[in-house]
Amino acid sequence: MNDGKEVEMQIMPGTQVYNGQPISNRGKKRCYSKSKLVCWKLKLWHTILLIILLFLLAIVISLVLYSVVYEDEDEKFDKQSYITPHNYNGTLRVINCQGSTESPQHQFESTCISQHLRDMLLKLYRSSPLLGRYFVDAYSLPNGTNDTIAYYRLQFQVPEENTLLLKYTLNEEVVVNIFRQHLYDQEFEENRVLVIDPASLSIHGTLL
Template sequence: MDIPLKPLNHRNGSEGPFDPAHEPISTVCRIKREVERNVKPWMVIVTILVLIVAVIILSIVVCSALQEDVDDKFDSSLFEIPLRFNGSFQLPNMVFTEELLILSSNESQTLTAELQEKVADLYTASPALGRYFSKAKIYSLRNGSIIAYYQLTFLMPEEQQDQLRNFTLSREMVYNVFRQFLYDHESEDSAPTYIDPLSLNMFGRLW
């Protein structure tokens, strides 16, 4: 009795003809099942969040590197035209001594140097006025708690001096920057060199 023989699939030992076209499909399905079994939903979410954060950080870095502020480009060597403001302010926390009348005395020099640095720092840090600021000078100390008389010097480029005098370096602008600084630091009203904002005066411009 003849028994019909069925061809074996030599790849897996199963009966039936071997179809090469089915092999890649079964491999893909097996890999897909493995991935679905091992990858948790939270892992996918975390990966997506990490990619989003990385893209945002990269965008910020690239934009910061490429962005150029034209206003930040200036040649300070062209700033030669001086503009000066005189004024006064009061130090209510300090007691006046006769030695302060002598500007060459140690007490006077120490106080004037500290005040000059304080005023210079506030104008140097100003986004609007910092590039034009040159120096601050305390030229006199008087009684009345202590009243300090100061002079501010700014330097302007010649071709823009008229516009600067009328707007950026107007008396109102220079005065308001000083006054706002004093109000912002009112919490330091117990410091020896605290300046009373209400005592701030600024006189006319000097060329």
């Protein structure tokens, strides 16, 4: 019983007081430990993020330097050394040719076939990653007796040392397959000006 008298709390020296209540050293240490743990976790995450960022930065720098320094050996060639002609003659069957202004009713007009076929061949072989560097020109000759059959000629120039090149790269099979694949890819296009039967392609090499 305090008999209405206030009881004074004895506070030890060095004890902190909050809202009139003393804070024990144990509670103080607990709060300090929690704060220390949180700070340690934050520092750990900061360190991990920093390592990841540095790793990504190193990858980006490596890719940039590689793209600047690297030189593709296949892109280093001397066009002037390609002095030996190697040509191919071939035939094909035209299914349809639209675009003739002189005789619209005649779908297989020779001028229509020659014009569009040559444009197709020039664009195709000039842009070929494999044969573009060797390609020179293309020609299309109509067949006087059959307007659905056309002749074409492909001109290439190769280095003097060309045995392996003609055997594995610039051979008849590769040249005609590039053309045939292009025709197959066109089958999904609408409003084609020139329609050619891919199975009708034939080709043979000649030095003249």
